[in-house]
Amino acid sequence: SGPDHHLFxxxxxxxxxxxxxxxxxxxxxxxxxxxxxxxxxxxxxxEASDTGHRTQIAVFVRVDHKVGKEVSVGVTDENEPPSIRGSSLLFFPENATGELAT
Structure with a gap:
């Protein structure tokens, strides 16, 4: 979700x-x-969810000439809230398409 989700x-x-x-x-x-x-x-x-637990992170993708950073969403088989690891600010090269983060 989010105002720009339709581009991703x-x-x-x-x-x-x-x-x-x-x-x-x-x-x-x-x-x-x-x-x-x-x-x-x-x-x-x-957003990540696991057996009723949910967590959400805002992700900001800034278009410039820097190399991208990884964001990972981790869901484990435990009865704990899921976690989202990594930076919420990503840099993506201008005019590029495809994989942004894993």
Whole structure:
């Protein structure tokens, strides 16, 4: 969810679907921002759940010329709330598409 979620997809991955792959649906261009408030920071929310426990993190993707960082969503087979690990601020190269974070 989030104001810019429609520009991304999140696919479960890993042996037990305990990770997710965040990808861009289309390339982003610094000179032509398509995010909701046109500031080149794309905002979406990632949620993880496990047996009734839920956690959510805001993820901000900033378009510039820096290398991307990893974000991982961890769900374990324990009766504890799931966790989301990693930075919530990602940098993605201009005009790139595809895999953003795992």
């Amino acid at each position: 997809s999140l696919m479960p991955t890993g042996e037990q679907n305990d990770l997710a792959l965040l990808t861009l649906e289309q390339s982003l261009n610094f000179e032509s921002p398509r995010d909701d408030n046109r500031d080149n920071t794309y905002e979406l929310y990632v």
